[in-house]
Amino acid sequence: MDSNTLIDPYDTLLLDLDGVVYLGRDAVPGAPEALRRAAEGGVRLAYVTNNASRTPGAIAEHLSALGAPARAEDVVTSAQAAARLVAERVEPGSAVLVVGGMGLRSALRAHGLRPVSTAAEEPAAVVQGIAPDLSYGLLCEGTLAVRRGALFVAANADTTMPSGRGESPGNGAMARVIAAATGVEPVVAGKPEPPLHRESMLRTGSRRPLVVGDRLDTDIEGATNAGVDALLVLTGVTGPLDLLTAGPHRRPAYVAADLSALHRPYPAVLRSGDGWACEGWSARWDGGRLRLDGHGEAIDGLRAACTATWEAAGEGRADEDAVKAALDSSLPGEGVRRP
Structure with missing residues (x-):
């Protein structure tokens, strides 16, 4: 790395994925190269995502295929944060109804909890995360369980998620179905709430992290809530008008067109x-x-x-x-x- 570059004061990058490293299945141009250069310079990379649908291993495989340096242990998901949150509030071995994909199921098992799919199994909690095949039937099971008193946890509250074709409904939009049907608001594990950043800090041992994201309402506000610096890149959902009209808790320390700015003086x-x-x-x-x-x-x-x-x-x-x-x-x- 060059001297006096933006990245110099930091030992870890806490990187969002959608809109920062990739869009859909494709890499953001130049992102893998910028991340390889950071890793070669001794900076720890942690991929911190609100997406709970895939396992850390699957995400790391995708990143590696795009040319970004990644291992499963470098990926921190809202599913992992949600699983820790549930494990701290229910008895060990409890049944947890999963309204989502394999990422949530794997994370719950890692904390000694038992994923289930029906309200008849009397789950202690319901955990919801986005999944491509999320069904009306599963939303019904989650609604029934929450109505019977199960703890309701949402992996994240993102109303939209970026893709190669534009913005699609996110988990926050889907979680409103259960919330509206039950009158119960979920406990949120993902950004901008503290659990996901707490999980990231525990896993990386970072002393001086830099959050890198494309969303003001999750990445940047989450960094503010955690008391750490943030870089906003304009490769995802946030545009100049959004940035200029941001409220105090959504104003990043740095603004850049893309990740290449990490390796230049700011x-x-x-x-x-x-x-x-x-x-x-x-x-x-x-x-x-x-x-x-x-x-x-x-x-x-x-x-x-x-x-x-x-x-x-x-x-x-x-x-x-x-x-x-x-x-x-x-x-x-x-x-x-x-x-």
């Missing part, structure tokens, strides 16, 4: 008059509008705009129309995905 955003400057760009708020001027890489303009906008918004959120007008007129779109 440009400083400096006070300039009544605004902020980054490389060839300047940004300030004037008359209730964001004024963004400059030239060079658009990502640097976005960095300056973020600092100026978040300062102006304080504990609130910036006006979307005022921000969008500046983006439309100033950023050419090179290096930054459009809103």
Whole structure:
């Protein structure tokens, strides 16, 4: 690694998967190469995902096929966090109804719990995670068990999940079926809630981690809740407009177009008059509008705009129309995905 690069202060990368390393089955361009370079430089890689449908071994196999360095022990899933959460609240060996896939079943067995598929088996808990073949029948079994008093745990609350064709319904959307039918809200294990990051810290022993993600509501807010730095990459669901109008708990320490930024110096955003400057760009708020001027890489303009906008918004959120007008007129779109 070069000296004074973004990655230098950190010993571990806690990496989201969908939208950061891959989209669907395909790698995000340049991501495997950036991760290999980080690993070769001695940085620990931990793949931290809200997706509970697959086992760590299956995920590691997929990552390896894409060219990213990964072993099963490098993968931390919301299924593992959910299983630990359940194991801490029910008796050893308890039956747990799984509304999901093999990832959840494997994680529960690792904690000495017994996965089941029907409410008739009197489960102590119901754990729900996204699965491609999730059926109405299984949702019914989960509903019956929760109505009878079973603990209700959701692996994550993501309302959508990215794919190569766009955003698909996520586990959070599916969990609303049981919640609506029972009036019981699930305990959530995945990001941005603490259990998944706690699981990641326990498994990696990290002293100075950097969370890397593409979602403000899970990855970045989760990093804030854990008290660690975060890098937002624009290869997934978040665009510039989302970023600029983010609330205080969803503002990352770093913003980059993709993972290649890990191996370059991160440009400083400096006070300039009544605004902020980054490389060839300047940004300030004037008359209730964001004024963004400059030239060079658009990502640097976005960095300056973020600092100026978040300062102006304080504990609130910036006006979307005022921000969008500046983006439309100033950023050419090179290096930054459009809103």
